[in-house]
Amino acid sequence: MDNQPHLDILERIHASYYQLTAAERKVADYVLANHAQVQFMSITQLADECGAAEATISRFCRSLKLKGFNAFKIELARHSAAVNSREKDDAGSVSGYSLEVGRMANDAVAQTIRLVEPEQVLRAVELLESAPMVVCIGSGGSMIMAQEFAHMFSIVSSKFRAVSDSHLQMSTTATMAPGSAVVLFSYSGATTSGLQVLELAKSRGISTILVTRFPKSPAATLADVVLRCGSNEGPFQFGSVPARIAQLVVIDVLFQEYYHRNQKSCEKNIQSIASALSGMHV
Numbered sequence: 001m002d003n004q005p006h007l008d009i010l011e012r013i014h015a016s017y018y019q020l021t022a023a024e025r026k027v028a029d030y031v032l033a034n035h036a037q038v039q040f041m042s043i044t045q046l047a048d049e050c051g052a053a054e055a056t057i058s059r060f061c062r063s064l065k066l067k068g069f070n071a072f073k074i075e076l077a078r079h080s081a082a083v084n085s086r087e088k089d090d091a092g093s094v095s096g097y098s099l100e101v102g103r104m105a106n107d108a109v110a111q112t113i114r115l116v117e118p119e120q121v122l123r124a125v126e127l128l129e130s131a132p133m134v135v136c137i138g139s140g141g142s143m144i145m146a147q148e149f150a151h152m153f154s155i156v157s158s159k160f161r162a163v164s165d166s167h168l169q170m171s172t173t174a175t176m177a178p179g180s181a182v183v184l185f186s187y188s189g190a191t192t193s194g195l196q197v198l199e200l201a202k203s204r205g206i207s208t209i210l211v212t213r214f215p216k217s218p219a220a221t222l223a224d225v226v227l228r229c230g231s232n233e234g235p236f237q238f239g240s241v242p243a244r245i246a247q248l249v250v251i252d253v254l255f256q257e258y259y260h261r262n263q264k265s266c267e268k269n270i271q272s273i274a275s276a277l278s279g280m281h282v
Contacts (some may be wrong), residue, residue: 005033008082009075010035012064016210024060025053031076039182041075041169042188043069101241104231107164108242112249124225125257127207131181136162138185139171139193145185145247146210152255155273156266166193173197178205186210187229187243211250213243227254 010277020028031038038046046069047054061072066146100214122195128134134153143164150162163169170193173182182201186194189212198219201208210223220226229246259266 009064009072009079016063018062020063023052023056026050027057027060032232036080039073039080041073042190042214042217047215048216051170060201096150104242104257105245108246109230109249112228112246113230115228115230116250117228120225120227121253121257124209124227124254125261126161126223127181127209128183128258129262131179131207132159133176133180134160134183135169135172135176136160136178136183136185137164137197139166139191142185142187142191142247145244145251146183148182148248149185149251152251153258156255156259156262156269160270168196169193170200173200173204173206175202176201176206179207181207181209183209184211184219184223185247186217187213187218187247189214191219191238194219195222209246213246 004182010032017025017028027046027050030046034049041049043054043057046052047057057069061067061069066072066075088089089174134150136150137143138146143162147162147164150160152161163172176182182197184194184198193216198208198210198224202222207225208223209218209227211226211227211229214220214221215226215228225245227250229243229250231240231242231246
């Protein structure tokens with residue numbers, strides 16, 4: 001099959017359309033009609049939306065001479081970038097960029113608030129309360145959010161810590177007591193190192209909380225609690241600001257509920273910290 005790899009991805013789909021199987025054409029039809037949205041989907045989401053098996057989507061990508069679904073999403077992102085470049089107003093200004101940044105930030109917050117599931121938040125806080133130790137982990141930009149989580153909760157309890165190195169994440173989990181908790185930040189819910197930690201935690205009776213965009217991701221099937229964040233992040237965005245804002249909203253919702261349920265002990269710890277730090281500020 002000659003897929004003419006120099007062509008735009010949508011042109012390649014059109015060129016190869018009648019050489020695809022019936023099941024693959026079903027995927028092609030959905031992608032052609034919804035390509036702007038597909039670049040933000042997981043393979044599980046796309047399978048659900050177009051009524052096809054994940055294996056069919058993988059074969060569809062290989063039929064286009066691509067290594068897999070992630071490579072396919074990158075091609076879709078390239079197409080969108082090219083279109084946006086052609087449509088971009090040459091008279092762009094700092095004011096215009098600022099308005100767009102603000103719009104995306106507001107959208108991320110609004111999406112996340114709509115995705116909040118009170119029962120999941122309550123369950124997560126119960127696990128955090130009962131855990132003798134809480135380890136916060138992630139990879140890349142998600143690790144920054146894990147550190148932010150640990151930092152915010154450290155002012156109300158000393159049991160929260162962030163572990164950034166993937167080897168230390170595994171070794172720490174391997175020595176944690178049953179009933180402890182792991183909080184994993186993974187936008188995709190498919191990072192290999194995160195999955196390995198969740199599997200180990202599950203085998204050791206350690207509670208797991210996942211913050212992700214994709215509720216049907218591999219990590220979501222392993223976690224005890226799944227907290228969803230809003231904001232779409234393209235394949236060329238490695239930790240976009242809106243995605244981080246969305247995760248911060250989830251963190252703050254958890255923190256507010258934790259503080260509300262443990263107000264006396266939280267206030268006592270905050271006062272102790274404030275007293276200790278008072279001499280460090282002029």
